Amino acid sequence: MASPSLTPxxxxxxLIYHAVSGIERRSLxxxxxxxxxxxxxxxxxxxxxxxxxxxxxxxDADSLSATKLFSFRGHGLPLEVRLRDAYPEILAxxxxxxxxxxxxxxxxxxxxxxxYLNQADGHPKASFAEVLRARRSNLYASAMGCKWWNYRRVLxxxxxxxxxxxAPAAVDALAAKTDELFASAAQTPNVARxxxxxREYVRKPDADSEDxxxxxxxxxxxxxxxxxSAFERRNRLDYWIYAHSRERLxxxxxxxxxxxxxxxxxx
Amino acid sequence: MNTDPVLVFNHVPKCYGQSLRVYFRTFMATHTDYESxxxxxxDYRSLPYDLSRFVADDLLIxxxxxxxxHLKDRYPDVLANPRYQLFSFxxxxxxxxxxxxxxxxxxxxxxxxxxxxxxxxxxxxxLANNPIAGCFPCDESNYETALxxxxxxxxxxxVTDSLRVLxxxxxxxxxxxxxxxxVDRMNVALKKIRSKGLPHENRARRDEQAERIPDDVLATFRxxxxxxxxxxxxxxxxxxxxxxxxxxxxDAAPDLVTP
Numbered sequence: 001m002a003s004p005s006l007t008p009x010x011x012x013x014x015l016i017y018h019a020v021s022g023i024e025r026r027s028l029x030x031x032x033x034x035x036x037x038x039x040x041x042x043x044x045x046x047x048x049x050x051x052x053x054x055x056x057x058x059x060d061a062d063s064l065s066a067t068k069l070f071s072f073r074g075h076g077l078p079l080e081v082r083l084r085d086a087y088p089e090i091l092a093x094x095x096x097x098x099x100x101x102x103x104x105x106x107x108x109x110x111x112x113x114x115x116y117l118n119q120a121d122g123h124p125k126a127s128f129a130e131v132l133r134a135r136r137s138n139l140y141a142s143a144m145g146c147k148w149w150n151y152r153r154v155l156x157x158x159x160x161x162x163x164x165x166x167a168p169a170a171v172d173a174l175a176a177k178t179d180e181l182f183a184s185a186a187q188t189p190n191v192a193r194x195x196x197x198x199r200e201y202v203r204k205p206d207a208d209s210e211d212x213x214x215x216x217x218x219x220x221x222x223x224x225x226x227x228x229s230a231f232e233r234r235n236r237l238d239y240w241i242y243a244h245s246r247e248r249l250x251x252x253x254x255x256x257x258x259x260x261x262x263x264x265x266x267x
Numbered sequence: 268m269n270t271d272p273v274l275v276f277n278h279v280p281k282c283y284g285q286s287l288r289v290y291f292r293t294f295m296a297t298h299t300d301y302e303s304x305x306x307x308x309x310d311y312r313s314l315p316y317d318l319s320r321f322v323a324d325d326l327l328i329x330x331x332x333x334x335x336x337h338l339k340d341r342y343p344d345v346l347a348n349p350r351y352q353l354f355s356f357x358x359x360x361x362x363x364x365x366x367x368x369x370x371x372x373x374x375x376x377x378x379x380x381x382x383x384x385x386x387x388x389x390x391x392x393x394l395a396n397n398p399i400a401g402c403f404p405c406d407e408s409n410y411e412t413a414l415x416x417x418x419x420x421x422x423x424x425x426v427t428d429s430l431r432v433l434x435x436x437x438x439x440x441x442x443x444x445x446x447x448x449x450v451d452r453m454n455v456a457l458k459k460i461r462s463k464g465l466p467h468e469n470r471a472r473r474d475e476q477a478e479r480i481p482d483d484v485l486a487t488f489r490x491x492x493x494x495x496x497x498x499x500x501x502x503x504x505x506x507x508x509x510x511x512x513x514x515x516x517x518d519a520a521p522d523l524v525t526p
Contacts, residue, residue, distance in 0.1 A: 012320075037298050039324070045294035045456040057455050060448040063322040068296060189317040196314055200306060 013185050014064035015178065016090055016098045018083055018158070020074040020143045023103040023111045023210060027168035030206030031175060035197040036069035041086070049073070050081050061089050064096070066182060066190040074100070074143035076112070079136075084145045091157060097181060099174060101162035102140060102245045105238040106223075106231055107216060109135065114215045128219050129227040137234040140241050148237050152244065160252065161245035168208040170249055175202050176256045271323040272444050274437065275345055277338060277355040278330050279402045281366040283423040284356065290430075291326050294456035300329035302336065315341050318351075323441065323449035324456075332402045339404075346416055352440055353416055354433065357399055357502045358423035360495040361488060364395050365477050388476040389484045399495040407494050411501070419509070420502035432509030434461055 017032060032038050039059055042049055050056045064070050070090075072083045083090065090096045103111070113128050126134075136142065146154035155161060160177055162170040175198050182195050210216075220228075232239060274295070278284035291297050298316055305311040318327065327345075331338045338345050338353075345351040357363070368391045372383060400406060405413035414420065419436050421429030438457045444450045489496065 037296050037325075039296040043294060043456070045459045046452065047455065047459070057452045058448050059324070059452065060322050063320055063325070063449065065317070065320045067298070067316060068320070068325075189315060190320065193314045193316065196305075196310065 011095065011186060012066045012188055012190055013095050013097050013181055014066065015069040016064075016083075016096050017069060017071040018074045018098060018100040018143070019071055020100045020140050021103040021108040021111075021164060022075045022115070023101075023108055023164045023216075025101070025164055025167040025171075025208055025210055026206050027171045027208040028101055028162070028164075028174075031171050031198075031201050032069055032071070034201045034206070035175075035194060037067055038069050038071050039064075041070070041072045049077060051078055053080055053085060056081065056086050058086065061087055061093075061096070066185075066188065066194040068190075075108075075139065077143075079142055082143060082145055097159045097178065099158055099160035099162065100144075101164050101167070101170065102242050103164035105140065105235050105242060106220060106228065107165075108139075109231070110216045110219045111212065113219055114212045117215075117219075118212075128223055132223075132227060132231050138237045139235075140238040144241070146237075146241070148240070151237065151241055155241065155244055155248070161248045163242075163246050163249050164210075166246075166249060168205055169253065171205070172202060173249065173252050173256055177252060180256075180259075269319070269322065270350060270445050271321075271447055271449055272350055272352050272440050273318065273321045273323065274326045275338070275342075275351050275353045276326060276328045277353060277402060277417075278328055279355055279357055279363075279399055280330055280332065281363050281370060282356045282358045283426060284328070287356065288328055291328075294460055295324050295326045295453075297326045297328055300327060300331075300341075302330070302333065308333075312336065318342055318344060323444065323447060323453045325449075330402070332398075337402075337404050352418050352437075354419040354421070354436075355402075355417055356421040356423050356429065357495075357499050360395075360399060360492045360499055361392075361485070362424065363399065363495075364392055364488070364492075365473065367398075368392075369473050369477075383474070383476070389481060392480065392484050392488045393491075395488060395492055397492050397494045399492075399498050403498075405494070405498075407497070410494055410497055414498065414501055420498075420505045422499070422502045422506050425503075425506055428510055429506050431513060432506055435513060436509065 015036065017038075041056065041059065046057045047055060059070060061070070072087070074083060090098065102108075109132060110128065113131055116131070117125055141147065141151065144151075144154055159181070160174050162174055164170075179195055179198055182191050182198075185191055276284070276287065276291070278288070288297055288299065298321070300316060302308060302311040305314070316327065321327065327342070329341075331341060345353070358366070365388065368388050397406075400410060403410070403413045418440070419433050421433055423429075434457065438454075441450055441453045441457060
């Protein structure tokens with residue numbers, strides 16, 4: 001049985017990054033690491049990626065604070081290991097500000113495939129088309145725990161939905177929206193400190209780039225159009241989730257501009 | 268009430284702290300608290316962490332060296348509350364000062380933008396006045412009391428031995444702590460990391476000045492920095508005592524990278 005949390009629940013807002021897509025933009029990782037202390041759900045020192053819920057070494061969610069951001073890996077894990085099952089308190093608690101960044105689903109798959117290609121493990125490599133055909137479909141929906149009939153309601157629990165292809169403007173919007181929420185919370189030392197470092201990041205953001213971007217583009221360009229169409233059909237729900245995220249991001253950016261929040265550096 | 272032990276690393280500059288920070292980051296949430304990450308000193312002074320939220324897998328790291336920002340001023344509860352477990356690493360005072368000298372030029376933080384010719388190593392050594400003691404802070408009359416609050420003092424010159432003892436001491440602290448989620452995570456991680464090597468960062472390049480320090484400069488340095496040498500000796504004793512309590516090192520365990 002898991003040990004209890006001994007920490008009194010904090011009133012502070014705390015950011016939770018649900019890393020659903022494998023694509024990492026430097027602007028996002030820079031924002032997280034320069035403005036917050038990032039705690040991960042898994043690491044090599046904790047036995048690597050959990051294969052079953054029993055292998056999760058759960059963090060004390062009560063200890064999360066305005067300065068301590070929790071990053072939960074939502075890709076490459078078995079279906080049984082999901083945020084909503086491992087941390088129901090995070091989904092239920094209004095102080096937890098859940099956000100994610102999604103990439104166009106095929107690009108996300110291509111990112112995983114280039115990582116696999118680059119592993120010098122001596123094994124012959126399958127083609128991208130073979131990998132796509134063997135993959136489970138709708139991985140975003142699985143990680144987030146939604147179906148076609150409820151995905152909009154599930155996505156409402158995310159206070160911010162970013163789009164990797166629109167970073168770093170999306171990161172600026174995330175910073176502005178987070179600051180807006182932090183400004184309305186009690187101004188504890190941690191809230192003040194987090195707001196300070198968010199402002200510092202926005203003032204001098206990291207130059208954006210994407211790991212293996214050229215290789216990803218090349219893998220997609222080589223894919224047979226019929227395979228691409230088949231992938232899009234099989235992953236229709238993920239494409240709906242992605243499209244919804246783009247709409248939400250566009251609405252957030254429009255709203256933040258109307259509120260005359262200082263113009264994002266990259267918009 | 269939160270009873271988790273919380274580790275606090277008083278990072279004495281140029282004593283391998285950067286490498287240790289990277290090392291701890293692999294299994295703890297490392298809350299770095301350096302003045303250099305703030306745009307202005309007054310920002311740093313006004314924005315400390317709220318440590319009451321910290322749990323067993325949180326680690327506070329900072330230099331805490333400037334006069335207004337010693338631990339006792341920035342985080343008074345750390346010294347008063349036994350749940351905070353302090354440790355530090357020190358280094359042979361002369362080696363530390365030489366390292367500081369080269370680092371100051373490499374990082375552009377040298378005095379008044381002077382060149383090495385304008386501000387030679389011998390001059391820097393002659394000005395040093397117990398900078399290690401200044402980090403705790405203490406003097407000849409109270410250094411033993413000040414250091415008694417630290418459960419471990421490591422020696423950078425013997426990082427392999429020091430890290431072995433440190434991890435064993437940390438393991439004991441967490442083995443004795445009341446069970447909690449963060450304590451459980453730490454206990455799992457500590458079992459895994461015992462055989463992990465240390466990366467080395469922040470190695471400062473040196474020129475021939477460091478090989479030709481005049482004897483009178485060395486003698487003056489040792490006299491003026493006597494408290495630093497006392498502290499260094501205490502740290503050596505701490506590591507030796509810790510090693511004496513440990514079982515012989517497993518032959519299969521990989522050796523750590525020394526600086």
